[in-house]
Amino acid sequence: MVDHLSKAGRSRNMSAIRARDTKPELAMRSALRLAGATGYRVHRKDLPGRPDIAFLRWKVAVFVDGVFWHGHPDHWDPKKASSDYWRLKIARNIERDRAADALLAQQGWRVIRVWDLQVRDHLEDCVQEVLCALRAAGKPLSEN
Numbered sequence: 001m002v003d004h005l006s007k008a009g010r011s012r013n014m015s016a017i018r019a020r021d022t023k024p025e026l027a028m029r030s031a032l033r034l035a036g037a038t039g040y041r042v043h044r045k046d047l048p049g050r051p052d053i054a055f056l057r058w059k060v061a062v063f064v065d066g067v068f069w070h071g072h073p074d075h076w077d078p079k080k081a082s083s084d085y086w087r088l089k090i091a092r093n094i095e096r097d098r099a100a101d102a103l104l105a106q107q108g109w110r111v112i113r114v115w116d117l118q119v120r121d122h123l124e125d126c127v128q129e130v131l132c133a134l135r136a137a138g139k140p141l142s143e144n
Helices: 007-015 023-034 084-106 116-121 123-136
Strands: 053-055 060-065 110-115
Touching: 023 053, 023 060, 023 116, 023 123, 060 084, 060 116, 060 123, 084 110, 110 116, 110 123, 116 123
Parallel strands: 060 110
Antiparallel strands: 053 060
16 A cells, blocks of 8 residues: 655654543543542653553552554554554563563552543543552542
C-alpha cells in the first residue's frame, strides 16, 4: 500500500499522536478522582512499562492501551498491515507490554490493562476494576 502523504506530512501526522495524557487516560484519571481513588502518580519512569496510573503505596498499576498501538485482537490484524514495519512495530509493543506486566507482577504489583475503547464506552466498569484492585490491596475507599 502506498502512503498518500509525503514523508514530511506523515512525520507531522505521527508527531501529533500523543503518548501520554490522551483523552481516554484523562477520562480515567478524572473518574478515579471522582470515585475517591486519589494518591496516584502518572507515567513513572522508574516502573516497568511506565504505567499511565500508578498507586505506589498499594502497588496497583493501570495502563490505558490504544487498540491500534497495542494490537487489540478485534482491531489489529497483522495480515492486513500495510507493511512489515507496522507488523513488527505492533508485535514489539505487545511483547513489551507482556514483559512489563511480568516484571511488575514479580515486584508484587497488580496490573490492570484497559483498552481506550473500554474507557470510552464503559468508563464506570473500568473504574470499578481499579477500585476492586485497590480495595484488595488494602486502600480504604468508600463503597459508592
